[in-house]
Structures are given as C-alpha cells and as structure tokens.
Amino acid sequence: MIEVNALTKRYGQRTAIQDLTFHANKGEIVGFLGPNGAGKTTTMRILTGYMPPSEGQGRVAGFDLLTESFQVRKRVGYLPENVPLYPEMTVIQYLDFVAELRQISGRQDRVDEVMEQVRIDHRAESYIGNLSKGLRQRVGLGQALLHKPEVLIMDEPMDGFDPQEQIEVKKLIREIGQAQTVMLSTHILAHAQELCDRVIIIAAGRIVAEDTPERLSAQIAGGGRIHLQVDGDSHGLAEALGQMPGIVAVQPAGKDGRFDIETAPGVDGRAKIAQAVVNGGWSLLELHRDKATLEQIFIELTKNDNGEAPAQPGAAA
C-alpha cells in the first residue's frame, strides 16, 4: 500500500516534483506515466526510501517514509531505471548476495525459485556483464522479488525487452499485481493501458490526470475524429457536410468514399451526419468515432495552453 501527500522534491533550485498526492492499494497496479524529466524516477526514489522528499510525507507498506525508512526498505522491492548490477558477478552469486543482504531464510531455495520465476535459471552461472539487456532486466526483476515485497516499484520495467519478452513480463507483473501493490513507470502508453488498473499522468513534476485507462479515454471522447464511408458516388458530400454547424473540417481519406471528419470539442455530431448523408441521397456504409487513445490524452494533457511542450519544472517554479 502506498499513500503520499503533497510530495515535493527540489534538487538545489530545481523543483523536480511538486505537490504529488496519490495512493495505490493492495492488489492494484498503478502506472506512472510521463515524458522525460517529468519526475517519475524522482518520485520512485522517494517511495523506495532512497532519498527523503523536500516536503510532504507518505506511508509505504504501512510505514512512514521519513521516520521509518528502514522498515519501508525491508518491505519494498525496487527495480531501478537502467538496472544497475555488478557485471563481474554471476547471476546466482548476485542473487545470493541480495538474498543474504535481505536476510532471507532458506536462501538457496528462494534464489532458485526466483530465477525460475523470472526465467533466468538457464543462465545462472553466467557473468552479469555478459548478459543481454533483456536478461539483465530479468536479473533486476529477480532481485526485486527475492524478499516477496509487499510493494513492488519498477522504473521503466519494459525497457530492454523485445515484444515477445514483453508479453511474458507483463504476465508476470499482472500475477504479482494480484496480491501485492505494484507501481511502475513508463513512457509507453500502450504498456500502461494494458497493464495498469489506474494511471497517473505526470508532467513537469505535477499530476495532470489520474484515472482508469478506460475513463481517461472517455474523458476527451467529445471532440475528435469521425470516420465516414459512403457507397458509390460521393460527389458534393464534403461540401454539404462542411456547411453543418459543429463540423470543423471534412477531408477525403482514400478513394473508396472515405472521409475523415473533424468536429468541434464537445460535439458528437454522428446522428446529424448520418441524417444529412441519407437525406442527401448518398448511401451510408460506415460511420464511427475514434476512441481517444491514451496517446492522444497524453499529448493533450502534457502540452500547455500554447500547445507547446511543457515548461521545465525549474522555470515554472
């Protein structure tokens, strides 16, 4: 369980995150989504007890981040960004070292178990420095799982995996997420959409949106693109539709009578378009609205009013 309140972290003059308040429940996978420099790693480092926040407080796995950091660290598993490991140790040596550090009883069995779970057992005797990026990522994941953490925090866990491996790792994360609290960061929206029960979008150190992936999509469903296709002759259709209120633009899309229609924000317009098409004597084949992907929401939310990329957090402070 994670619960933080008004977390702020400054590096010197630069404010990396500001006033973050969020929570993650047991059995929930929460995604932390944001562009480069948004403050994802900073937040995760605070949650794992690596460094204290400049302001604000929080509890992780039932213990206070500031005053009971040691207890927090006992209960949290952490996969840092870029997976720092010791290249001159073998996989099994390294995992055994971490298990010893975490004072796990029945160390050897547990190490074997985890190596199987993250599917690195076939390379147990390999030096970590000789492993591919994806395999190293597995070792990092194994290291985070050894002590059966109540809270698992992963900074860009999908990084370095090929698509086939990603499927397996997602399955593994979902499994873990059933009983434990999982928080992961990513800038790949599809991963968050697929994996997470809830997504927190962060940009320039602030939370800009927080909801289930589905509801986030619905949030900007009004205003968007409609696809239309008519059968046979479509002469004059674009012009006719372009006259209608609430329609911003009508563009032919391909040869076989397809059109992309842009509507004003908050206007659905499908019913009126259908009516106009039929009344005008064209034969309607298809009419549907794009569901906004997280991608669109993301771009929408993380740009400021001028439509530019978000300002640097330091400059805003």
Added chain:
Amino acid sequence: MRNIWTIAKREFNQYFVSPAAYVVAFVFLLILGIIFYGQLGGTVVYGGSPQVVQWVFGPFVTLVLFLTPGVTMRLLAEEQRSGTMELLLTAPLREWELVIGKWLAAFAFMAVVIFLTSIYFLITNAFTTPGLDRGTILAAYVGFLFMCAAMLAIGVFTSSLFVNQIAAFFATMGVSLALWLVGFLFQQETGVVADIVNYIDLSGHFYNNFYTGVIDLSDIVYFVSITALFLFLTTRTIESRRWR
C-alpha cells in the same frame, strides 16, 4: 551487524575476480624480495646481525602508500558510478554497516598481502642461530596492521567522495602522503603547534615505535582514532548525499 559481513565477503571476493590483485601482490613481493635478498647477502658477506624488520618494513611502508589507494579506490566510487549504490541504499542496510563492510574487505585483503611477507622472516630465521627475536617481529606486524587500517579508512573516505576511481586513487595518495610527511615541517621546532602536527604525523607513529619493535598504546590509540574518524566521515558523506 550481519550486513557488515555480507558486504565485506562480497567485496573481498571481488579482489580476486580480476587478475589485478594477483599482479599487485606479486609485484610487491618481488620488490621486497629483491631488497631483502640484497640486504641478506650483504649481511652474510660483511657480517652483522640481520635487521629483518627494517629490511622488510622499511621499503614496504613506502610501497603501502601506493598500494592502499589502489585497494580502496573502487570501493564506493564504483558503486556510485555504476548506480549500484541505489540498490544498496534502498536495501535494509545502514550506512555504517556498508562503510565498515567495505573497509573490512580492504583490510582483510591487505592483511593477506602483509601476511605473505612473513616468508622473509621464515627464511632468515632458518639461517640464523639462535633465531630471530619473535617479540620484535610481532610488534612490527601489529603496528603495521594498525597503520594500514588507518590508511585504508582514509581511502574508503576519499572513495566516497568520487565517482571516478582514478580520482579516488590520487586523492587517497595525496591525503596519505600529506599525513605521512607533515611531520617534516616541524621537525626542528617545539611548541603546541609543532606537538599537534607531530602527533598527527603518520610516519612518526610507525618509525618511533613499531619499527623498532615496541608497542606503545598511544600509537594504537592514534591509528584507531584515525580509522574511526574517517569511517565516520564516510558514513556522514553517504547519509548527507541522500538529502541533496
């Protein structure tokens, strides 16, 4: 407490993963061996009693000024460079356990190298009647170990200040040499300042007593204090870095 052992064990084993440790140990023993051979030969030809403690520890102490920075440079600098420090600091591990564990590994490695020099004493002993004075030799070894403990603590400290091993190496060497030589400044002088500087001077504590086969408690207090001070400073450095 158990964590100290865990950290020390891993680090100690690391010394033997790369061939560097073997090369270094070999080169040291070779240099000492050449000097020892020359001295022993001279004694055999011209007579006189063998001064093995001086033959071995005289040159060894100079070499150690260069060896300790090499032994400690990696300890914390490399963890900081590679990012593995992040995993150590998010594990249930206290900063002082990490620091003492690192230092202990370096000390154990150093002790192995020092122990290997006993071969020179064994050789000389075999050629001498009625044999060498054990007490003198033992005192020299004890003193040498304490001195190395202090120098390694300095190395652990400077290693925590850098992400670059080479920088850590030269900084350690600089600090050790300065402490080693500072007594020269006030050799002829008296007064409070001179007394303080002479007390801080590392070499005085070695040459005046251990080197001549005497164990003085005040020297041991000095070396233990230096060790404790620098390990404490290292711990504070790591702690304070979290808050930045």
